[in-house]
Amino acid sequence: MSGPGQGEATAGRFFEQVYGAVLQVPRGRVTSYGAISALVAGHPGAARTVGWALHGLPPDRVDEVPWWRVINAQGRISTSCRTHSADMQRALLEEEGVRFGPDGRVDLDRFGWTG
DNA sequence: GCGTTGACTATTG
DNA sequence: TCAATAGCCAACG
Numbered sequence A: 001m002s003g004p005g006q007g008e009a010t011a012g013r014f015f016e017q018v019y020g021a022v023l024q025v026p027r028g029r030v031t032s033y034g035a036i037s038a039l040v041a042g043h044p045g046a047a048r049t050v051g052w053a054l055h056g057l058p059p060d061r062v063d064e065v066p067w068w069r070v071i072n073a074q075g076r077i078s079t080s081c082r083t084h085s086a087d088m089q090r091a092l093l094e095e096e097g098v099r100f101g102p103d104g105r106v107d108l109d110r111f112g113w114t115g
Numbered sequence B: 001g002c003g004t005t006g007a008c009t010a011t012t013g
Numbered sequence C: 001t002c003a004a005t006a007g008c009c010a011a012c013g
Helices: A007-011 A013-023 A033-040 A047-055 A086-096
Strands: none
Touching: A013 A033, A013 A047, A033 A047
16 A cells, blocks of 8 residues: 555554554563553554554454553553453452552562563 | 653552 | 643554
8 A cells, every 4th residue: 555564554653663562562561651662663662552552453353462461560450441450450360470569569670671 | 853651560648 | 540742653634
């Protein structure tokens, strides 16, 4: 189609790179949006765009990309999605072995992954 | 091409 | 710990 890339280029290559970075996160570990942005293009300031990419994650990718392993730098879940609420994300992480504190926080010093 | 939006991050109070 | 503010980047309309 008109322009570089084909088909999926409609969503921007940045989105695809974000999904690829999330796929690199090992099971039982979590990472922050800023870390993903740094792994994608070296732009640590694009953390907001990363969150937006996952927010716009198509249903076809949701079953493929472990979006639940991506949380904020505070070790907390910031999801606002209805289909994927914070409670659901927490359950998925606990199932993978990630432990949460009494405040619902994750110890990034222990479970945090930065590639 | 410009303005708005958003699952962010860091700093200050 | 919580609330508010500033800075940042990319996609959408």
